Amino acid sequence: QVQLQESGPGLVKPSQTLSLTCTVSGGSISSGSYYWNWIRQPAGKGLEWIGRIYTSGSTNYNPSLKSRVTILLDTSKNQFSLKLSSVTAADTAAYYCAREYEPQNYFDLWGQGPLVTVST
Amino acid sequence: QSVLTQPPSASGTPGQRVTISCSGSSSNIGSIYVYWYQQLPGAAPKLLIYRSNQRPSGVPDRISGSKSGTSASLAISGLRSEDEADYYCVAWDDRLSGWVFGGGTKLTVL
Numbered sequence: 481q482v483q484l485q486e487s488g489p490g491l492v493k494p495s496q497t498l499s500l501t502c503t504v505s506g507g508s509i510s511s512g513s514y515y516w517n518w519i520r521q522p523a524g525k526g527l528e529w530i531g532r533i534y535t536s537g538s539t540n541y542n543p544s545l546k547s548r549v550t551i552l553l554d555t556s557k558n559q560f561s562l563k564l565s566s567v568t569a570a571d572t573a574a575y576y577c578a579r580e581y582e583p584q585n586y587f588d589l590w591g592q593g594p595l596v597t598v599s600t
Numbered sequence: 601q602s603v604l605t606q607p608p609s610a611s612g613t614p615g616q617r618v619t620i621s622c623s624g625s626s627s628n629i630g631s632i633y634v635y636w637y638q639q640l641p642g643a644a645p646k647l648l649i650y651r652s653n654q655r656p657s658g659v660p661d662r663i664s665g666s667k668s669g670t671s672a673s674l675a676i677s678g679l680r681s682e683d684e685a686d687y688y689c690v691a692w693d694d695r696l697s698g699w700v701f702g703g704g705t706k707l708t709v710l
Contacts, residue, residue, distance in 0.1 A: 517699075526602060527637075527645065527688055529699040542698050576644060584651060585692065586635050590644035 482507040484577050484591040491597050492571075498564040498598070502577030502591055509558045510535050513582035516560045518551060520573040521593065528573075532580060533560055567598045603628065603700035604689050611708040617677040620705045622689030623670065628700055630670040635690040639704075645688060649674060676707075684709045 488500035502516070509516065518530040531541035533551045541549050550563040564571060575596050579589040605623040612618040622634060634652045637645035647656055649665035652672060662677045672691075676683055689702040 526704040527639075527690075527701045529701060531698070540698055543696055578644075584654075585633070586647050586650040586656075587637070587645070588647060588656075593644055 482579070482589060484579065484589055486575060486577050486591045486594050488594075489596070490594060491599065492567055493600055494568055494598055495566055498562070498567050498571060498575075498596055500562045500575055500577075500596070501559050502561070504558045504560075504579075508555075509553065509560065510555045515580035515582060516551075516553065517578045517580050517587065518562045519576045519578055519587075520571075521576070522570075522573040523595075530562065530564075530575075534582075569598050572596065572598045602703040603693060603696070604691060604702035606687075606689060606702035606705045608703065609706045609708065611710055612679045613710045614679055614681065616679045617675060618679060618707065619676075620674045620687050620689075620707070622672045622674070622702050624672075624691055624700075625670055627695035628670075628691040628693040629667065629672055631694055632692050634665065634667050634672040636665055636674045637688045637690065639686045639688065641685075648687075679709055681709050683707060 483505045485503045492498045515532040515534050517532040521527050531549050531551050533539045533553050548565045553560045574593040576593040577591040578587040581588045636649035638648050639645040652667040653665045664675045666673050687705045693700045
């Protein structure tokens, strides 16, 4: 059974870069037709799509975050990652990694969504 | 301000039927499918409806989705206490080249 697990610092200082990794277990990240997404949710608020990467390496980003976001795929480690630069308190949120099943384009697997706090 | 517009709250009594609306534009709901997710407190979202009106296996048939023009709806009949959750509509936006979410609707079972 395929599972997703986010990892990374739970606290990031303002102006620094937030870095998270999503490890895929129980299956290969490069097999099948999947997009690998990052989605975030500030406490008590709604969901916001950050971006995605396809198994080919092609990416799509939320235009409002595009200048600060990089999503990479590491097939050797069965992982994909998120880097969000120049963070502020507004970037404090639970960050989910999610698998998007390409033929039907729905998010069928989610990670646990750890909270990342931006604070001094 | 979310690209897709949902009412912030909805409510019903056990056994009732409730609907949650989602309004968008020609670049998202008007041109492609809508998806609905349920999020229980402290949990990741769970898929309820894909391609506007399709249920994945395991989702009961008392839950249904529909789409007309640039709007979509999620209907839950035979309301149960375990349906109390937040519900989100999602669609691909061709103009933004990305996924857009509704602001979420908190469903309360009275």
